[in-house]
Amino acid sequence: MWPFAEQRRVEPGAEAGQSGSSSRRSSDWGRSAAVAAVVTREWPDPYDPGRNSAIQVLGSPSEVGGRLGTLARAGMERWRDRLALVTGASGGVGAAVARALVQQGLKVVGCARTVGNIEELAAECKSAGYPGTLIPYRCDLSNEEDILSMFSAVRSQHSGVDICINNAGLARPDTLLSGSTSGWKDMFNVNVLGLSICTREAYQSMRERKVDDGHIININSMSGHQVPPQSVAHFYSATKYAVTALTEGLRQELREAQTHIRATCISPGVVETQFAFKLHDKDPEKAAATYEHMKCLKPEDVAKAVIYVLSTPPHVQIGDIQMRPTEQVT
Numbered sequence: 001m002w003p004f005a006e007q008r009r010v011e012p013g014a015e016a017g018q019s020g021s022s023s024r025r026s027s028d029w030g031r032s033a034a035v036a037a038v039v040t041r042e043w044p045d046p047y048d049p050g051r052n053s054a055i056q057v058l059g060s061p062s063e064v065g066g067r068l069g070t071l072a073r074a075g076m077e078r079w080r081d082r083l084a085l086v087t088g089a090s091g092g093v094g095a096a097v098a099r100a101l102v103q104q105g106l107k108v109v110g111c112a113r114t115v116g117n118i119e120e121l122a123a124e125c126k127s128a129g130y131p132g133t134l135i136p137y138r139c140d141l142s143n144e145e146d147i148l149s150m151f152s153a154v155r156s157q158h159s160g161v162d163i164c165i166n167n168a169g170l171a172r173p174d175t176l177l178s179g180s181t182s183g184w185k186d187m188f189n190v191n192v193l194g195l196s197i198c199t200r201e202a203y204q205s206m207r208e209r210k211v212d213d214g215h216i217i218n219i220n221s222m223s224g225h226q227v228p229p230q231s232v233a234h235f236y237s238a239t240k241y242a243v244t245a246l247t248e249g250l251r252q253e254l255r256e257a258q259t260h261i262r263a264t265c266i267s268p269g270v271v272e273t274q275f276a277f278k279l280h281d282k283d284p285e286k287a288a289a290t291y292e293h294m295k296c297l298k299p300e301d302v303a304k305a306v307i308y309v310l311s312t313p314p315h316v317q318i319g320d321i322q323m324r325p326t327e328q329v330t
Contacts, residue, residue: 075311078213080105080131085154085161087141087198088168090117093219093271096299097165097306099125102132104307109154109161111139112168141168141194142186151201160209164202165306166195167219169239173232184235191239192246199250203261212260213314217306218247220267222324229330240267244320251319262317264309269324272296294327 084101088094089110095117098110102125110118118136125134137153140146154161169191174183199216206214223233224240247265254261305321312318 075313076104076307079163079310081107082162083107083109083154083158083160084163084165085109085111085198085202086165086167087111087139087194089121089136090114093268093299093302094165094167095121096303097167097219098134099130100300100303100307101163102130102134105131106163107133107135107158109135109137109150109158111137111141111150113138113140141198142189144193144197147194147197147201151205155205160205160211161202161214162206162211163215163217163310164198165217165219166198168194169219169221171233171236174235175231176234177231179235187236187239191236192242195243196246199246203254206261207259214261215264215310216250216261217264217266217309218243219302220244220247220265220320222267222269222322224265224267225322226330248319251317260314262314264318265320266302266305266309267320267322268297268302269328270294270296271302272298294325296325297323 079101084106086094086098086101086108089098089108090112094110094112098108098118099121101108110121112118115136115138118134122134122136125132135158137150139150151161170187172179172183172186174180174187195218199218202214202216205211220243221237221240223237224242224244227234227237244265244267247263250263254263301323305323309318309321
């Protein structure tokens with residue numbers, strides 16, 4: 001995901017009632033974003049029993065949310081007590097995804113370079129009585145040895161990975177004309193290589209245990225589908241275009257391997273997290289402005305998209321979900 005401040009066109013009176021409204025800023029799957037998902041396999045349409053074809057869900061979640069929610073509740077039972085790995089789980093989207101999976105009864109290994117926040121989230125989930133379990137694990141996704149050690153620990157302590165959610169990612173404000181090589185490497189190591197290593201190891205974990213219904217989900221970005229007109233985002237965008245290509249390449253290789261393990265991309269627009277504050281750590285006002293021009297997506301919106309993807313029947317392959325705040329222009 002790529003957060004940046006953006007001007008938008010406002011119709012007369014559109015701002016009325018926004019000031020001081022907590023509900024205006026609340027997480028609301030029914031109003032907060034526009035979602036597009038393309039299902040690449042046949043799926044009976046519950047609103048049209050005579051139709052059995054690939055479908056496209058396009059529009060605001062308020063128009064399709066009920067339909068997706070019903071399918072999600074019915075489809076998550078088969079994942080109960082199975083293990084999901086969520087990278088970058090210390091905050092933002094990763095933490096929201098980890099919480100949502102624990103609520104669904106999964107065993108979740110949440111990893112990040114620092115695990116204090118994950119430990120707090122694990123305690124919250126336990127206190128809330130969620131049926132699943134969150135297991136914190138320290139891992140630097142830019143270090144292959146750390147990743148391999150994590151997968152070895154998961155193998156020895158928890159059998160292996162059934163779901164891999166590659167959420168960890170970072171951006172540096174390094175432009176193409178004057179950016180630092182170290183900044184480019186940082187982005188490439190986490191956003192591309194770390195994701196690819198986790199994908200490879202997750203697949204090997206599934207294959208050695210004869211898991212044929214696993215799922216690999218890459219949290220991508222709308223910047224992986226179009227280049228934003230901000231120079232500080234161009235190299236970051238290139239890494240996310242790589243994620244788009246890697247996800248489709250993975251899908252093709254999984255088909256060649258004659259497995260039913262699925263691969264999916266989820267591409268959010270602007271999500272209100274600490275992402276901008278880490279990117280613009282020397283300019284907190286600029287970071288805050290990123291989220292002040294529109295009602296942004298919430299991490300929980302992306303987590304609900306993950307639950308929807310996992311809840312689809314095993315014969316349904318969702319290639320990509322693209323979702324933006326309704327008020328986002330580009």
